């Protein structure tokens with residue numbers, strides 16, 4: 001992972017995900033500006049930053065859900081929309097609340113499996129993996145936040161992608177679920193996958209991420225190996241993060 005200034009002419013070698021001079025404007029306002037970072041195969045990168053910093057917007061740009069007005073958002077060296085079989089290459093958790101309330105967890109996953117040309121038997125595997133087999137025939141509208149999140153993670157893993165893009169994936173998970181998820185992400189990367197993970201849970205990020213990228217008001221304010229951030233702050237990622245300009249003020253204006 002590295003910040004590229006100025007942007008290289010070609011995708012960074014081996015980059016599974018790359019934001020290169022990315023700028024995204026929505027509703028007439030620049031939300032992400034000149035953001036560059038890469039996620040290589042075998043790496044977990046934690047994307048950090050205060051509320052409204054532009055983390056979700058950056059992930060949405062990588063997933064082709066919002067168009068950059070400058071720079072590029074590349075997955076496996078291409079724009080998401082130019083990827084062949086993107087659902088088989090990239091798994092994403094963006095919004096666990098996005099499940100249709102009247103569909104069951106199993107129905108959601110079967111629809112996703114059919115779309116990605118994944119055998120239905122794989123649905124049962126991922127349901128078991130996320131601990132949702134027993135609740136798979138309940139309507140999603142009756143799920144707790146954590147149960148919906150488990151189904152969202154199952155959907156991301158369904159097609160055995162090489163790349164995971166996850167927006168606060170531990171949101172609502174119980175401690176055992178979070179423990180499982182972090183181990184799963186580490187194993188995924190150790191097997192050669194690439195993970196970009198936005199989170200406010202700094203202790204979790206410190207445990208799993210090889211590198212961290214910090215955004216503030218749409219710009220990268222830090223990008224470095226997690227070990228370096230920990231070494232610079234007495235072993236606590238929270239101290240490193242709160243020591244950065246911009247991140248120590250909360251949305252009520254209280255300063256640490």
Ligand SMILES: Nc1ncnc2c1ncn2[C@@H]1O[C@H](COP(=O)(O)OP(=O)(O)OP(=O)(O)O)[C@@H](O)[C@H]1O
Pocket residue numbers: 026027031049050051052053054055056057058
């Ligand atoms: N659909 C939208 N309509 C209006 N403004 C939006 C929309 N999506 C994002 N924004 C704005 O873009 C900016 C960046 O938001 P984004 O969701 O990317 O931040 P974030 O870092 O993911 O924040 P959080 O930690 O709160 O999830 C914010 O100012 C937000 O209000």
